[in-house]
Amino acid sequence: MQFTLFFQQLVNGLAIGSVYAIFALGYTLIFSILGIINFAHGAVFTLGAYFTYTLIGAKFGFNGLLAQSQLPFGLPFPLAVLGGAALAGLVGVIIERLAFRPLRARGADPLLTLVSSLGVAVALVNFIQYLVGAEAYSYPSSAFGGLPPSVNFGTPESPLIVRTVQIIIFVVSMLILVVLTYLINSTRTGKALRAVAEDATTSSLLGINTDRLIWITFFLSGFVGGIAGTLVGLSVTITGPYFGIAFGLKGLAVIVLGGLGSIPGAVLGGLVIGVAESLVPASAIGYKEAVAFAILFVILLVRPQGLLGRTLIQKV
Amino acid sequence: MTTPALDIQNLTVYYGAIQALQGINITVYPGEVVTLIGANGAGKSTTLRAISRIVKARSGQIRYDGRDLTALRADEVVRAGIAHVPEGRRVLARLSVADNLFLGAYTRNDRAEIQHDLEEMFRRFPRLAERRAQLAGTLSGGEQQMLAIARALMSRPRLLLLDEPSLGLAPIIVREIFEIIRNLNSTGVTILLVEQNAQLALQNAHRGYVLEAGSITITGEAKALAGDERVKKAYLG
Numbered sequence: 001m002q003f004t005l006f007f008q009q010l011v012n013g014l015a016i017g018s019v020y021a022i023f024a025l026g027y028t029l030i031f032s033i034l035g036i037i038n039f040a041h042g043a044v045f046t047l048g049a050y051f052t053y054t055l056i057g058a059k060f061g062f063n064g065l066l067a068q069s070q071l072p073f074g075l076p077f078p079l080a081v082l083g084g085a086a087l088a089g090l091v092g093v094i095i096e097r098l099a100f101r102p103l104r105a106r107g108a109d110p111l112l113t114l115v116s117s118l119g120v121a122v123a124l125v126n127f128i129q130y131l132v133g134a135e136a137y138s139y140p141s142s143a144f145g146g147l148p149p150s151v152n153f154g155t156p157e158s159p160l161i162v163r164t165v166q167i168i169i170f171v172v173s174m175l176i177l178v179v180l181t182y183l184i185n186s187t188r189t190g191k192a193l194r195a196v197a198e199d200a201t202t203s204s205l206l207g208i209n210t211d212r213l214i215w216i217t218f219f220l221s222g223f224v225g226g227i228a229g230t231l232v233g234l235s236v237t238i239t240g241p242y243f244g245i246a247f248g249l250k251g252l253a254v255i256v257l258g259g260l261g262s263i264p265g266a267v268l269g270g271l272v273i274g275v276a277e278s279l280v281p282a283s284a285i286g287y288k289e290a291v292a293f294a295i296l297f298v299i300l301l302v303r304p305q306g307l308l309g310r311t312l313i314q315k316v
Numbered sequence: 317m318t319t320p321a322l323d324i325q326n327l328t329v330y331y332g333a334i335q336a337l338q339g340i341n342i343t344v345y346p347g348e349v350v351t352l353i354g355a356n357g358a359g360k361s362t363t364l365r366a367i368s369r370i371v372k373a374r375s376g377q378i379r380y381d382g383r384d385l386t387a388l389r390a391d392e393v394v395r396a397g398i399a400h401v402p403e404g405r406r407v408l409a410r411l412s413v414a415d416n417l418f419l420g421a422y423t424r425n426d427r428a429e430i431q432h433d434l435e436e437m438f439r440r441f442p443r444l445a446e447r448r449a450q451l452a453g454t455l456s457g458g459e460q461q462m463l464a465i466a467r468a469l470m471s472r473p474r475l476l477l478l479d480e481p482s483l484g485l486a487p488i489i490v491r492e493i494f495e496i497i498r499n500l501n502s503t504g505v506t507i508l509l510v511e512q513n514a515q516l517a518l519q520n521a522h523r524g525y526v527l528e529a530g531s532i533t534i535t536g537e538a539k540a541l542a543g544d545e546r547v548k549k550a551y552l553g
Contacts, residue, residue: 192422
């Protein structure tokens with residue numbers, strides 16, 4: 001593989017890997033606090049992309065209840081991303097209320113919550129199809145305003161061209177990681193979150209309202225999931241209501257690889273899988289998906305707790 | 317005496333089909349140290365957990381400062397002025413000593429005062445100060461008990477619930493912990509103390525209740541209880 005191609009593929013890998021990372025963070029946040037995987041996260045990711053599409057004032061297709069309709073106004077793209085993410089966060093909170101809290105209040109087995117979140121995922125996917133049909137949607141190319149579609153990092157003689165959208169994805173994802181890490185490690189709410197993740201009963205003895213922190217977690221998870229959805233939609237297209245399902249599976253591989261419940265683990269896992277996939281040579285592109293799971297398999301043989309996972313030490 | 321700080325009437329608690337508390341009455345007056353003694357499984361911890369609302373009461377009343385606690389959530393009980401040092405310390409092992417203390421003040425919003433109290437705790441517990449940046453899980457048992465008490469104090473409670481503070485600690489550390497408890501009481505904090513070590517508990521309390529299989533069987537002044545034949549025989553060896 002020549003250097004230019006290698007470099008471009010590396011950048012692609014980092015871009016897609018950073019989206020895997022922030023997508024997986026949504027899983028990680030909820031897993032670390034409730035010990036369960038929220039299978040509806042992929043659907044929230046999908047919704048985020050559609051919300052952004054709606055908020056920029058773009059028009060829907062010929063199918064579904066909202067056929068040919070559009071908002072009477074259009075937000076500038078960055079605002080629409082934030083608005084879409086906030087709406088996705090809100091959906092996360094509603095999912096918590098409907099599918100998680102009632103089961104938690106009755107002390108149900110976590111496995112049951114897994115099933116109810118899966119049910120929510122199916123319902124959301126079908127609801128999206130009911131509203132806007134199954135066709136693919138693309139954000140208009142004018143989304144970034146005046147930015148050129150690609151940047152040349154080389155010289156005119158030996159070009160090193162990278163798509164602008166890849167750079168944006170990578171930068172935005174890293175920004176989210178930094179902000180989220182700061183929130184969790186250094187703010188009062190973040191410390192309370194970590195306390196609830198470690199021991200919910202003791203946290204409530206400190207005056208922490210655990211239910212409130214759980215919905216904050218679902219909001220954050222939905223928010224970053226929504227941004228991830230928009231970023232992927234921007235890079236390729238919104239491929240339809242099932243848009244997030246493949247990401248849902250990939251995200252599972254990422255958090256297991258990185259170490260369940262570990263935020264740096266989710267980031268590292270995402271980047272490793274993204275880069276590995278994009279370095280699969282074109283001749284073997286059919287095996288691209290297999291690569292992620294092969295890496296997962298090999299690494300788990302050596303480190304069963306994942307790359308940055310904690311070994312389980314029971315304290316007395 | 318004046319009106320009680322804590323007034324428990326006919327409290328019953330069930331764990332599934334098992335009745336853990338069978339309608340107990342306990343009264344604690346402001347400024348007192350009251351101890352609950354009894355064998356393992358008698359319902360001592362359950363009583364404290366019912367006050368803190370981390371187990372549900374089936375029936376009965378728990379009044380604190382005239383409010384009925386059974387209508388509150390666990391976090392609201394802390395806001396009402398009650399702090400609970402749970403059995404087995406339950407420090408947040410993956411957080412630093414300083415963060416544990418900081419979260420103890422979660423119900424408060426007075427930043428400067430919280431900082432002041434934090435320094436006050438480090439002055440009062442110098443061993444915690446030396447380890448302020450260390451993860452709480454790396455502390456020794458005695459240090460964790462101090463941290464659990466200091467963390468509870470960070471909410472500025474008027475009533476402190478202490479569950480088995482001597483459990484698993486070396487005698488010299490136990491003496492240290494009880495000295496801390498006496499000091500706290502002398503600063504005006506009311507204390508409800510659960511202990512398996514009845515002798516130690518009665519030495520440090522004003523009044524006591526003996527709990528047997530979910531019911532209160534004997535109650536009285538701590539000195540009188542320490543001299544009571546039944547108590548001596550069952551709990552003081």
